[in-house]
Amino acid sequence: MAFPLTRRGVLGAALAMPALAARADTWPSGPIRIVVPFAPGGSTDAVARLAAPGLQQRLGVPIIVENRSGAAGSIGSDMVAKAKPDGQTWLLTFDSHAVMPVLVPNLPFDLVADFIPVTQIGRAPYVIACQPSKPYKDLADVFATARQKGSVTFGSTGNGTIGHLAMLMLAKRGGAEVTHLPYRGGGLAVNDAVAGHIDMMIGSSALLAPQVSANTLRPLMQLGATRLAGLPAVPTAVESGFDGLTAEAWWGVFAPAKTPAPVVARFHEALVGAYREARIAQQFAEVNQAELVLSDGPALGRFVQSQVETWGKTARENNVKPD
Known part of the structure; x- marks a missing residue:
């Protein structure tokens, strides 16, 4: 059922639109924090730091990669979910993001309601x-x-x-x-x-x-669908007799819910540009043996939902419990 716009509603919408635009025009207002919910030294930390120089160049502010590990990534993720949605705090996380509803009792945030998907960076x-x-x-x-x-x-x-x-x-x-x-x-x-x-x-x-x-x-x-160019002699799970079994790691970026859409769009543009730099793309593909995806936000949202269904079911079937 559609509701007619009242004079107050029209005025509110008119005032809100310039406010959002103003926030986007003045963003970023200081250092940007990228929260990695895992310890230093892992692939998620490396993926975040790989893009930091390019982001800093494009956005003109310091980029701080902050590691907040623990509880299957939920501690750092919760920090971002509760952060002010002003575009100064972002989450760069790993595949366990989609399994947290099974692994973490009383998860203090909602994967859908509390985050805006920005991009799936890549997979390996x-x-x-x-x-x-x-x-x-x-x-x-x-x-x-x-x-x-x-x-x-x-x-x-x-x-x-x-x-x-x-x-x-x-x-x-x-x-x-x-x-x-x-x-x-x-x-x-x-x-x-x-x-x-x-x-x-x-x-x-x-x-x-x-x-x-x-x-x-x-x-x-x-465990990819095909053999990696860098591992030509190593068989896949399917080739080894495990029909239909593939498993790929992935990395994704999320913003706190209610982050203005223009800010999300600008960050997405800067992030994609940073990873597409020839040197970075080559390192991602050759040194890390990973594939860039750089999807849009809705595609990441759909992908995460499919991962929740697939691996959440596996966790339940194997009675995987929280640490």
Whole structure:
């Protein structure tokens, strides 16, 4: 049912539009904070810092990357959800964003109502890797050892991340027991994997690429739809007999709800421009073994909803509980 505009309503709308425009014209008014809800050293932190110089150049203000880790990313995300919607605070987060409703009891924010999707920056397949001195040549070797010993350990970038859930699916279909060791950030998991303290780890190709290139980690399987150009000899899960199983990490940017649309549009434009710089795009693709997406906000919103449905179901089916 449509309601007629009252004189007060017309006046309010007329006053609000210039106010929004004025806020966009004066934005940014100071340093911009990009909150990464994970510890330094992981792929999300690296993706955020990759764009910071280009953003600073385009927007003319300092760009501060702030790490606020904990509770599957919900601590930093909640900070952004409750931040003043003036365009000075943004969230750059990881795939676990879509699983938080399952993982975090009494989540203090709503994924839809409290955020405006800005862009999906990119995606990268998950890769399973181990220290080269380990006796495993592929995932079949790992699962054979698990069946013999009763279990093997694997690290991930956190409880309930897509990497964690994908490994549970692989182990279930492979008839093996695996013991999950969740880390508060990718850098910590990588350190223990390189040191041989865990049997293997699963992380995005962006996270593991430097160690694979340096031969301090041996890739056993990749979970993209096709083989990465940088890992031509490493089979995918589908090629290894796990039909239909793919898992890709992704990174997305969100604004607090009620951030003015013109401000969101300007930030999106600056962000896309920063990542499309030739040097940055090349590093994202070649060094990080990741693919730029740079979608619009509505596309990110639809994508997150599909991720909530897919991986939320997996978390429930595997009885994944909060840390």
